[in-house]
Amino acid sequence: MQFFFEVLIGGLLSGVMYSLVALGFVLIFKASGVFNFAQGAMVYFAALSVVGCMEKGAPLWLALILAFGIMTLLGIATEKFVLRKMVNQPPIALFMATIGLSFFIDGFAPLLWGNEVRPLDIGLVDEPIPWILDSYNIVVSKFDLVAAGLALALVALLALFFQYTRVGRALRAVADDHQAALSIGIPLQHIWALVWAVAGFVALVAGMLWGSRNGVQFALTFTALKALPVLILGGFTSVPGAIVGGLIIGASEKLAEIYIPPVLAGWFGGNFGGIEGWFPYVMALLFLLVRPEGLFGEKHIDRV
């Protein structure tokens, strides 16, 4: 049972990381209706930028600011050169364009900063918290806990930003109805550039945490793909959904990885590791059959 809880907590905490990436997806989807496949590549790019700036001799805080600047530039460029030219195209075409964007960033980032795997030290250590280990005998990583706290803070910050600032109100208006927002004088293009910058910021936070845990490397983009089932579970338009979905996916994939292979091996013999690779997707698929709009998503009504 202890072991079960340990796996569960580890899974939940790693799920927070997925949530962070999913959050970036949700932000852009809410504001512009674009499903941004490049979010994973942006996480990679952001982490690489931080490492790159630090290698050039910048301290961590400066590197963070510089990386945020780069992500903002990327967001503005994406809006200007890709999205603006694709207004009124079907969403699926926009989606495919962001696949192109993710390939572009995947090539551009290592070209700019080099492609070798590099550690990223943000002053956090991945070690168990002593008092939990002593009193309950469960390993809970300090690092994961800080990451979870950071994610929560980020969500709270975003929620406040959306709810109480002028820009946040404009963002919600745009998300509701592009045309109506445009007609009351909200500058759509500024808003889009802004939301891409915010998504870049979220990618930066996610990239920092992931990078400092697994090293900054190309594989980050694949891990970031796991944010997709998270979105399906949580619903594409819901910030809390992204968080809850991330927790469910994180916990379930770790539990599946521990408990399913022995069962399969008992039936068929052989080694069945690596279930984490597909489990979230299949779970999302089954979930879709039952509840297509996700846990917190809006019900979709078709008009002919």
Added chain:
Amino acid sequence: MIYRETGQFKTSYAADQQIFPIRQDRVGIGILLAVAFLVVPAVAGNYWFNAILIPFLIFSLAALGLNILTGYAGQLSLGSAAFMAVGAYAAYNFQVRVEGMPVLLSFVLAGLTAAGVGILFGLPSLRIKGFYLAVATLAAQFFIVWCLTKFPYLSNNSSSGVISVPGVEILGFKFDTPASRYLLVLSIVVALALLAKNMVRSSTGRAWMAVRDMDVAAEVIGIRLMRTKLLAFAVSSFYCGVAGALYAFCYLGSVEPDGFSLDLSFKILFMIIVGGVGSIMGSFLGAAFILLLPIFLDISLPALAGLLGLPFDGATVSHIQLMVFGALIMFFLIVEPHGLARLWQIGKEKLRLWPFPH
């Protein structure tokens, strides 16, 4: 002057409904096929067969499969490579496990197996569409590759799922030279392309397009959504499956599950975006383009760097390749969403007026 249909009257329904109603098109396609079947085998060298022509035909077939699903029926799939894998492994298993199984029959059975798996993973499409479906097909991609790696039965107990296929032999004739394999692949691809062309002109194809354009409206006018969508998944997976079988039997000879990765799926998707979504010819043009581009970059980039005196290494080529792919996809989606096939059509329109535009 040369491309003008004036004076070509259609006097029967059959003439009105033929695939290529314009005589010049018929002659052109005839010449193209004659060159492909007769001239190419005589002049092309082994490098051309192995590195360009055979993969080009196989990827065209896979792109054709994806185009039926995405271009005609409007269901985006990111799992085409997985269905190719199903085809490759199914054909292998039929060959190895059934004594005296004809190769062509095992290809067909491989296609049917892939179609079955395709229907299974197409089931969610009845409830979801767009991005949701794209994510659902990712499940197929990861799950199928994992299964092929982990279940030793599927790869006849070889280590880590690598299979080496037996040689191809039909009616006692061994397809062991590149030229003969090229001809085999070419025949299969031409036959299936013709079938696809006819399918998309038929009521099935029109139903697909109706579903693509607006599925609720299609349902209202009496198209059975479930049947239409699942049929699209089945046909598409059949094509991908046959392409996968050919990929293993006529191109690589030995394949591993990881070879059918997400990257390959994206490559096939890029082929139809560049070539033309919803166009049979576009699948061929796109496959040629996406296949030739890396070869072109491999040759031209080092030369360019040498000319400019820049330092250069292999990793840089692959990064630039990724960038060029990404930029191209965005470029095509922005500038010409219907891809190369549309450019070809525009060219033909221009040619009709040439040399006297009015």
